Amino acid sequence: MFYSVLVTAALAVNAAATPFNTHVVHERRHGPAHGWTKRSRLQENAILPMRVGLKQSNLDRGYEYINDVSHPTSPNFGKHWSAKQIAEAFAPSEETVKAVKTWLAEAGFDDARVKLSQGLNWLEFNATVPQAEDLLKTRYNVYEHKSNGQPHVACESYSLPAHVQPHVDFITPTVHFDAKVEPVKSKRQLRKRQSAQANKPARVVKPGSWTGWLPKLGRMLPSRKSIIKELENCDEQIVPDCLRALYSFPQNTSANSENSYGIVEYTPEAYVPSDLDLFFANFSPAQVGDRPNPTDLIDGAVNQQTNKSFDFNGESDLDLEYALTLVYPQPVTLYQVGDLVEGASFNTFLDAIDGSYCTFEGGDDPTQDPTYPDTLPGGYTGPENCGGFAATKVISTSYGYNEADLTPFYEQRQCAEYMKLGLAGTTILYSSGDYGVAGNGNECIASNGSFINGDLGGTFNPSFPGTCPYVTSVGATQVKNNTNILTDLASGTEPEQACETVIFSGGGFSNVFPLPDYQADAVNSYLTNYPPPYGADKYNNSGTVRAIPDVSANGANYVIAIDGEFGLVYGTSASSPTFGSVITLINGQRFDAGKSSVGFLNPTLYANSSVLNDITEGDNPGCATSGFQAQPGWDPVTGLGTPNYPKLLELFLSLP
Template sequence: MKRTLWATIALAALAGARPTPDNSYELHEERDGSLHAWIKRDRVFPHAVMPMKIGLTQQNLEKGYQHLIDVSDPDSPNYSKHWTEEEVHELFAPSKDTIETVSQWLADSGISSDRILHSANRGWLHFNATAKEAEELLKAEFYEHEHVSNGKWSVACDKYHLPSHIRQHVDYVTPGVKTSQLRKTTSGLSKRASPSFGWGPGHHRPPMWKPWHPGHGSQDLKDCDVTITPACIAALYHIPEPAKNVAPGNALGIFEEGDFYAQEDLDLFFSNFTKYIPNGTHPTLKSIDGGVAPTTNVSNAGGESDLDFQLAYPIVYPQEIVVYQVDDIPYATFEIPTAGFGNTFLDALDGSYCNYTAFGVTGDDPVLDPTYPDPAPGGYKGPLMCGTYKPTNVISISYGVQEIDLPANYQKRQCNEFLKLGLQGTSVFVASGDTGVAGVQSSNGTGPNGCLGPKDNVFNPTNPNSCPYLTNVGATMITPGNTVNDPESAAFGLFHNNTVVFTSSGGFSNIYPIPDYQKSAVDTYFKEHNPPYPYYELLDGFNASKAGDGIYNRIGHGIPDVAANGLEIAVYVGGEAITEAGTSASSPIFAAIVTRINDARLNMGKKPIGFINPALYKNPWILNDITNGTNPGCNTDGFKAVKGWDPVTGLGTPNYPKMLEYFTKLQ
C-alpha cells in the first residue's frame, strides 16, 4: 500500500527518463553505501512536488577560531572586546556573491525568484520543485525509501551534481544523498551525576547517592573527606563570603532537561548550610519549548537540578541564577526518544541557529532532535523557540552523551555555535562525564564495557565535551583521611555494593584536533608522561578499521580543561539529606566561581571573561595542579593525573584569590 511523505506530495512508482548529461556539471555528493535502515523502492513520479533546500556555503568558518582567540587571549590587544550578536551573524552568513550566484543559476534553470524563499539568516534557499525539475537541476535520480522499522517513507538520491561554478557556493542540497540524519541511540540523554548514564523517568535519585544525616555545623571542616558542604568548597578554593554589591544582570545560567528542582529542597539546604540565603530564593525560569520547573511535588525532585543549584547558590548569591529548562515532558523524559543533544537549547539563545547551515547540516535534525509543535499528549504546542533569550555571561551544563552517539557533522555545526557564544563573551562549562576513559554501554558502537572497537577496548570520549570552544570540568575528591588543606585527587567512587564505579571522564576527541591554545600543554604531557597504550591518529570520527591496535587518539583535542570537587556532595533531594557524586557537581562549582570573578570585573567597568581556556592554559599557576589519581575504564587504569595538564583533571582546580587577582588586572 502506498503512503505519502508530505501532505502536498504524491509519490508513485514510475521509471522516468535519466537526467541529461552536462559536461559543466561535477559530482557534489555521493552516498557511501545505502541509507541506514531505509530500503530503496521505486523511482519518484516526475510530477511529484518536493520541498527543496539548498544550504549555502557559510563564509569565514575557517576564520572563526582566530577571531575567538583574538578576544580570548589575554595577550591580545582585543582581549574581552566581544562581538555583538549581529556582528557574529554577519561574520558567518553566506556572501552576497554566493547568494546572487546560486539564485541566478536557479533562475536560469527555470526556478523563478518568486518561487524561492530566502531564510532570514541568509543560510539557505527553499523552493518547491517537481521531481523532474529537481532531477534536471541536480543531474540526479530520486527514489522512494521505506524505513525498515517504522514504515515511514522518504526521498533521496544516490548522488547528485552541480555546475562547476556553483559547487563552491553550496554546502549541500536536500532532498539529496541524505534527507535527515538517521543514527539513534536508545540510551537518551545522560545526567552526569550518574555513572550508569541512564536513570530516567520515574527515578528521582541518581544511582550515586547515599543517605546522610547532618551531624555537624555548616562551618565544621573536620569531616570534609566524608561530606562536602558549602564550607568545604569555600575552604578548598579559598572563596570569600558573598559579595554585597553585585553587578546587575550578571546571572549564572544552568541547563536542565527532564530533571526538576524542588523549592522545598532548596529551602532545607539554605536553612542547614547557608542561613544568609533566605528561604524562597530560587532560579529565574527561562522555559524553552515547554520546559517546566520547579516540581510541585517534592517526591519528584531531581538529583541533578537540586545538586546544581545547591552548589551554585552559596558561591554566587546574591547574584541571580537562571535555569534554562529545556524541552517539554514527552521529549525531556524520553517518552519520545531522541538521540540529539542541545540543539533546541541553542536555538532559543540564537535565532539564526534554527536554520543555520554548516558542515552539511541545516537546522535541527527531524529524527535526532525534538520537533515543535509537539502533538504528543502534554507536548508543547507552540512553535520552536528561536532567539528567545539572551545568553547569560556564564552557562553550566552537566548533561551529555558520547561522541560516538552523533554524526560528526552534527557535532561540528553545534560546536561552531559554542564558538559564536564565546565571541559574544559567554563562558560555557560542561561536566566531562563519569565513566573514566570508557563510555556508556548502551551508546552506539559500544560493547559491554562502554568502549569502542571490535575488542571493546578503545577509549570512548564524551560529547559535547570534545568541542574545543567549551571549558570541560573533571572531578576531584578529598582522599579519605585528608583535609581541605591537603592536595585533592582525581575522583573515584564505588556505589551499588561496589558494582558501579564513578571516575572522572577524560581523554582525546576522535573528531577535533588539538587546538593551538592547548598544544603546548598536551605536547608536554606526551613528552614527560607518555601513556603506556598503543594509539592511533584519526579525525572526523572513530573508524575501527583505521585505528589498528590503538586505543586512544594521539592527535585529538584533550579533555578535560580543569576540575573541581565531585565526590560526597551534601544535598537535599526529595526532602532527604543525601550525598551525591559526579562531574555534575564540578561544572557548576567552577562556573559559579567564574561568575563571581565576572561580577568583580563588571563592577570595575570591565567586560566578562568570555571563553576562558586561552587564559588558563597560558597561566596554569592560577589553578591547583592535581597530581594523584587515575580515570580507569576499558579494562585499563586509564590516564594518570600528573604534574601539569593531564586527561583526568586538566590543568587543575580553581584557586579563587589567584584567579580573581589575575583576571581583574586584565583589561
C-alpha cells in the first residue's frame, strides 16, 4: 500500500526538554527568513491574532480515500465527496480539539475567546504580547523586510506542553513569515515605512521570471495562406482537426450545464481577444466573439492588454484558442491569477478555490507565494481571495516548477490539496516540462545541490506539481516527420513519437514522493525490461518513487494566432489543455448519461492502459545525456501514451 508522506513536518522539531519543565520545543528556526532583519522587541501593548493549527486526521488515508472513488474496480467509483465530507474527514479529532482547548482554558483563554474555524482545523483567539509569550514560552520581535520596510512579528522558537504537542501542527504568528501582523508603531516608524514604499518602484512581473515554462515560438507564418489545413500535412502544422483525427474525437455537439473546464493563467500572461477571433475565423467560424465564460479574476488579476508580445500572450492565446475550440459549445472558465505587481503562485490559485487551504498546514510560504494586500504601489490592496471561486471538473495548468525549487513540505502541503480536489471529482492536469530530463531553462542539479547548465551534466531535475501522485502529468509527442496521419491511422500504424522538435517531453523520477500503488506495476516493468543506462548519480533509480509523465498529447507545430499574426508553437503547454479537452468531452458524455465526472484519472488509466495510444519512439535528452527512451508500455518520456477517444469513452461510460 502506498504510504502518504503528506504530513511530514516542514521543520525539524527539537523534542529536548526546555527550561520549562513541562514544555518541549515545537518549532525552531535558525535566523530570520531571507530578506528580513530583526529590529526590536515587540511592544507589549500590541494585540496578536493567534491561530493554533490543529493536527488533522486521516491525511495518511488520503490515498485510500481517493482510490475508493477513482479506481475502476471500486464499487464507489465516481461517488465523489462533498466539501462538507472532505472537511469532516480531515478535521481534527474531538480528542485533539478538547486537549488544545483545555490547555488554552488553563492558561486563561476561556471558550468565549476561542473560535473554531469554519474549516474545523484552526482555533483562533487574540492575545496580548505578554499572554502569548507566557503561553508559548517565547519572545516576540519585530522584523523588517529590506525591500520595502514591511514589518513582521515573529519569534525564533516556541514551546508547548508535552501532552499538547502531538495535537498541534503550527501556531501563528510564531516562526513563520506568512502572517503580516500590524503591531503598534511609532509615527517615526510609520513615516519610515511609507517613505520606503513610496520610493520603491513597482515590481513588474514578467513571464518566465518565476520558475515555470512557456511555450516555445518556432517561426511566424508569413500569411494566412501559409496555414496548412489538410490532414495529410499534420507533420508540418497542427490545427484542431489534426488533433481530432489523431485522437479520434468528434466536434462537440452540445454543452451540459453540469460540465466545466478551467484553464489557469498567471498575470501578466494574458490572451488577446482579437487573437481569439482571428483563430476562430480560420478554424471555427461559429465561435467568432466567443470568450472564456466566466473569467475569474483572482487577487487583483487583470487580463492586461498593455504589453503585447509572444512572451506576454503566447501561453494564454495557445491555451484558450485550443481549449475553447475543442470543447465548443461547452463554456471554458479562465482563472486569471495575481496582480501586475505581486504576481501569483499555484497556492494563490488553490487558496481561491478552497478557502480552507489558505491556512492548511500553516498557510502559504511568503518566500514562494505572494502576500495580499500588496503594499507595493499599484498592487492589489484587497484581502487575499480565500474561497469564493468554484473548481471546474477539469483544470489544466501549463506552468510548472522544478521539484528541486521548493521544499518537500511546500510540495507535500500542495499535493494534499490536489488529493482533496480529486476526492471532489476534479481532474488536475499539469504539463510535465519542455527540457527532457533537465529542469526549467535546461537546469540540472549539481553535486552540491545547486543548479547548473544542463549542457554540463548534473543530476536529472524532475518537475512539480506533476510528481504529486494526485496530479495527471502530461508529456509531449509530435507527428513523425514526413508522415501522412490518414495513411498511418488507416493502416493501424502509430503516427506519433516523443517530441524532439524544439522541445523535449519532460519526464523522470521524483525525489520527494513515493511510488503510488496504481503506478507500481508499470514503473517496475519499465525499469526491469528497459533499464536506463544511468546510476543513482543521475536519477532516483530506487524503483520506489513517483514517476512522470502519466500520459501525453501532441506538443509540436501548433498553429496559433498571436498578436494579429499566425505562428507555430511547441511545448507540453499545448499538450495539457489538449488532453484536458478530451477529458472534458468525456465528462459531457458521462453527465448526459446521468453519471458523475471522471475525477482523478490515474488509477483508471494505469489499470486500462490499452485505451491510450502507446508511443514507442523517441527520447527526452538533458543533463548531457540522451535521457530516457520511449518503450512499449509506460515510459518516463510519454507515459502511457496519447488519448484514444473511442476507447476512453467506452471505458468511462462502462463505469458507474
